[in-house]
Amino acid sequence: MQRYFGIIDQNGGIWGVTIPDIAGAVGAGSTLEEAIDSATVALREIAQHLVSGGYDLPAPSSFADVLATGEWGANPPTVLIPLLLDSGRTVRANLTFDAGLLAAIDQAAKLRGLTRSAFLASAARDKIGAGGVV
Numbered sequence: 001m002q003r004y005f006g007i008i009d010q011n012g013g014i015w016g017v018t019i020p021d022i023a024g025a026v027g028a029g030s031t032l033e034e035a036i037d038s039a040t041v042a043l044r045e046i047a048q049h050l051v052s053g054g055y056d057l058p059a060p061s062s063f064a065d066v067l068a069t070g071e072w073g074a075n076p077p078t079v080l081i082p083l084l085l086d087s088g089r090t091v092r093a094n095l096t097f098d099a100g101l102l103a104a105i106d107q108a109a110k111l112r113g114l115t116r117s118a119f120l121a122s123a124a125r126d127k128i129g130a131g132g133v134v
Helices: 032-052 063-068 099-111 116-129
Strands: 002-011 014-018 026-029 078-083
Touching (some): 002 032, 014 032, 032 078, 099 116
Antiparallel strands (some): 002 014, 002 078
């Protein structure tokens, strides 16, 4: 899985995350967590669009390369944003859960109008996408 550096900023109570390697990949929110989630979604959508259009996806820059541009100051707060691209091919998996947990998963999926598989895939993306501040 590739991880891209996101530059964190805050202005007037709004948090932002900009991914320098991918033009247009930015996120914003009223909390840092919302901005990170928004940047993760933006990165994924832009990357999917590039790949499906036959374009090359820029490789993630190193932290030193991001700093070397001088665009972000001497030591900007950063976060790693993971990139999860769908392959377009589904695969059956046999998973084991406690019966109580499975019932809770099914109930949560039903409340959201999702299948069990869609709910678990979404939960996995959210968990994998939870980056940490560098």
